[in-house]
Amino acid sequence: MPIGWLLYLHVTGNSVQHYSNLAQMNFDVSKEQSRFLQKVEAACKSIRDYEEKCYLEERLNDRIVPVFGKIGMLGCPISTKYGGLGYDMLTYALAIERIGEEGASLRTFFSAHTSIGQLVLQGWADEEQKKRHLPDTTSGKSAMAFALTEPAAGSDPASMTTRFERKGDIYVLKGKKHWIGNGTFAGVMTTFAKDAASGKISAFIIERHMSGLGSEEMKNKIGLLTVKNAEVYFDNCIVPKENLLGKEGQGLNIAYSALIDGRLSVAAGAVGIMKDCLNECAAHAKAREQHGSPLAKKQLIQEHIARIAVNIVSSRWLVYRAAAARQRLHEYVESIKQEEREWLSKLGRNNREYSALRNEADSLAAMAKFHATNCAFEAANRSVQVFGSFGYRKTARVARHFLDSRATTIYEGANEVLELKIASQVLGDGYRAY
Numbered sequence: 001m002p003i004g005w006l007l008y009l010h011v012t013g014n015s016v017q018h019y020s021n022l023a024q025m026n027f028d029v030s031k032e033q034s035r036f037l038q039k040v041e042a043a044c045k046s047i048r049d050y051e052e053k054c055y056l057e058e059r060l061n062d063r064i065v066p067v068f069g070k071i072g073m074l075g076c077p078i079s080t081k082y083g084g085l086g087y088d089m090l091t092y093a094l095a096i097e098r099i100g101e102e103g104a105s106l107r108t109f110f111s112a113h114t115s116i117g118q119l120v121l122q123g124w125a126d127e128e129q130k131k132r133h134l135p136d137t138t139s140g141k142s143a144m145a146f147a148l149t150e151p152a153a154g155s156d157p158a159s160m161t162t163r164f165e166r167k168g169d170i171y172v173l174k175g176k177k178h179w180i181g182n183g184t185f186a187g188v189m190t191t192f193a194k195d196a197a198s199g200k201i202s203a204f205i206i207e208r209h210m211s212g213l214g215s216e217e218m219k220n221k222i223g224l225l226t227v228k229n230a231e232v233y234f235d236n237c238i239v240p241k242e243n244l245l246g247k248e249g250q251g252l253n254i255a256y257s258a259l260i261d262g263r264l265s266v267a268a269g270a271v272g273i274m275k276d277c278l279n280e281c282a283a284h285a286k287a288r289e290q291h292g293s294p295l296a297k298k299q300l301i302q303e304h305i306a307r308i309a310v311n312i313v314s315s316r317w318l319v320y321r322a323a324a325a326r327q328r329l330h331e332y333v334e335s336i337k338q339e340e341r342e343w344l345s346k347l348g349r350n351n352r353e354y355s356a357l358r359n360e361a362d363s364l365a366a367m368a369k370f371h372a373t374n375c376a377f378e379a380a381n382r383s384v385q386v387f388g389s390f391g392y393r394k395t396a397r398v399a400r401h402f403l404d405s406r407a408t409t410i411y412e413g414a415n416e417v418l419e420l421k422i423a424s425q426v427l428g429d430g431y432r433a434y
């Protein structure tokens with residue numbers, strides 16, 4: 001029995017036959033989606049020089065929203081009902097992979113805006129909340145952010161100290177988050193706080209105008225220089241009860257489901273980083289001569305190139321499978337009637353089919369992120385080596401990939417924690433090492 005089957009036997013129990021059937025997988029995109037991906041290609045090319053300029057000047061790329069808004073990328077996997085394109089997760093992953101070629105800095109905007117931003121609302125918000133917030137974010141009027149991490153609660157969000165108290169029709173939030181992507185300017189963000197009385201964690205939709213909300217840019221980052229990260233403060237921030245996301249106490253469940261999408265986007269972007277590294281390396285190695293012949297003819301340089309090439313293919317396979325699994329989860333949730341969804345939500349969505357689909361998506365996204373980001377950092381490191389001193393300035397694309405890919409093994413679940421998660425999914429919860 002192949003190892004993948006063994007794993008899913010454990011993860012999905014009786015559903016193994018259904019979910020591990022690779023023959024059912026179709027990674028093709030329609031003609032329409034392929035036309036969209038061509039638009040993404042053109043948008044990426046058009047923004048390339050400006051992205052580099054902003055990177056060297058360490059400032060926010062203010063053309064991301066107009067350039068990508070024009071082609072619908074600001075709402076690629078969001079339903080057309082809310083102004084998005086309504087594309088499936090594979091198409092979205094392919095678009096993110098292409099954007100990733102321009103660097104993890106540019107791609108990070110989309111992860112914060114869509115993957116851990118809009119998709120959280122699409123999956124968990126009620127109809128009123130969706131209508132109120134999603135159209136402005138798909139049109140580009142407002143960006144989104146996801147504020148979970150705190151200075152004392154990173155890999156262990158359950159230990160968060162941000163508190164909320166219910167006072168009649170409002171919630172009052174007090175605490176601080178840090179590293180929040182798009183956090184300096186996002187009009188809408190989801191955040192998480194603990195009930196001061198019960199200790200249970202809930203999720204909230206925060207709007208920029210809310211009283212008691214503050215943010216400050218985090219400076220001196222070593223990479224990702226065209227996106228902004230912020231410390232976000234809730235100083236007795238007043239949140240109307242209508243802005244509770246999901247039910248009280250569902251916060252961690254919502255946060256962990258958001259991280260499936262976050263990991264998928266980081267993994268897809270990591271494939272893009274590797275592709276660009278490979279192109280850059282191959283071109284440089286053919287053009288640069290030392291010891292009387294091109295670097296490309298040296299066997300040790302070819303080793304760098306071969307390793308990157310193999311890692312692109314292995315990472316892609318994981319990313320596309322993870323995207324397909326995430327799409328199946330989305331379609332299952334969408335197939336449930338609104339009344340039944342209410343019921344599912346009261347039970348913490350604790351039904352068997354939902355759990356099996358979610359476990360599969362969660363597990364594959366963790367594997368894809370773990371593998372692809374380790375490979376991307378390795379690819380960037382190898383590429384700087386192939387470039388020699390020419391790769392040691394931020395003007396070189398490979399140098400920027402080196403600096404940016406460093407973050408990808410840390411955020412959306414640091415890779416050590418993901419490794420432990422993957423192992424405990426194989427071994428069973430009794431062997432959880434984190």
Ligand SMILES: Cc1cc2nc3c(=O)[nH]c(=O)nc-3n(C[C@H](O)[C@H](O)[C@H](O)COP(=O)(O)OP(=O)(O)OC[C@H]3O[C@@H](n4cnc5c(N)ncnc54)[C@H](O)[C@@H]3O)c2cc1C
Binds near residue numbers: 156178
């Ligand atoms: C550029 C950037 C952007 C970010 N954007 C966002 C954002 O938009 N929103 C948001 O909420 N957060 C964001 N983060 C925060 C990010 O998710 C956290 O940094 C991440 O979860 C790790 O937490 P930490 O930094 O506190 O590290 P820690 O949790 O302190 O971990 C430090 C090290 O210890 C390891 N470790 C931790 N626990 C264990 C364990 N049990 N066993 C073995 N090893 C362990 C980790 O893997 C890591 O290597 C961002 C971070 C960065 C760097």
